[in-house]
Amino acid sequence: MRVLLIEDDESFRTTLALALKRRGCEVHQAANATAAMSEARAAQPQGIVLDMRLGSSNGMVLIPELRQLLPQVRLIVLTGYGSIPSALEAVRLGADDYLLKPASADQVLAALEGLDGSSARPAAADLPSLARLEWEHIQRVLHDCGGNISHAAAALGIDRRTLQRKLGKQPPS
Amino acid sequence: MRVLLIEDDESFRTTLALALKRRGCEVHQAANATAAMSEARAAQPQGIVLDMRLGSSNGMVLIPELRQLLPQVRLIVLTGYGSIPSALEAVRLGADDYLLKPASADQVLAALEGLDGSSARPAAADLPSLARLEWEHIQRVLHDCGGNISHAAAALGIDRRTLQRKLGKQPPS
């Protein structure tokens, strides 16, 4: 499978690219929006892995452009700080799946191949942990507050310092 | 708008129904899967609010049936313990939007009318505090575990002793 990796973090991108190559993919890479579009035009990939945070710009805006350019492409969004509204927005814009970092190369490949992780899951009794729920809610409120940490902390009823400390940690699995 | 409310929790369903009626909706209600399907056939609603947890059965399986029965219906999933994979699965199965409890009647109505909540939501929304959300989720999981504190603590990913201490305190306002 010919895959385009759009990700600004160099180390993460190269390691993921290597892992995908080892699994038999032809991997093209791009580190920003303009490179991504030109590379997509040139390489005509069957699969795309798109990071949501591309430096200053938002990867979300690339989804419709990529979808229009390559209607048949398998488009996977990969993000470190995800939330349910942002996941829904991504699929509304044309993404096929939405993964959270850290995601294993196997997970990414499974998503690229369209093996639905959700269909394989028995979908029974997997209640989210308290930490996970807290993380999702924080992301939701933070998004609602336009990224304003002080306002989000006030809305959440916690200290601004505490919110900052929570944001500085990894999302719970 | 003619709305069908599928929700097993009686108190939550009636309050939401009242709130929607007050906002000019014609509200039909169902508390289980079979009642939901027959009511959907009879009332031909334009909007459906579907709870994921319908007693023992999973509300997820109803989505394709409802979608097949009413292709044009606006189908909203409302769930207490949401996660990104389950949200994606719901929209893949045919849901239009996915809300988390506690959701205000205004949020539900906005979702039913197709106003994209993620973009149209006013920043000054009455978001629940972290403590309140935590308390609600604990109550829900504890109920799902049949009141078994040890199992609920394991599902929540916290220590049993911590759960007991949290339960010993007053619910946040």
Next chain:
DNA sequence: ACCTGCTGCGGCGATTTGCCACACCTGTCC
């Protein structure tokens, strides 16, 4: 009687939180 599982409670160290302070930056207003 025996074992298993759940519950309630106490204690202790490690972690987290709330609350202060301070410095830095970016706008805005006079």
Next chain:
DNA sequence: GGACAGGTGTGGCAAATCGCCGCAGCAGGT
């Protein structure tokens, strides 16, 4: 320019909380 307000990042420190241990009691099944 200078003052000012609002947002952000960082540090420190006491207090609260959490995780983990133990123990005892009590129900249910063998």
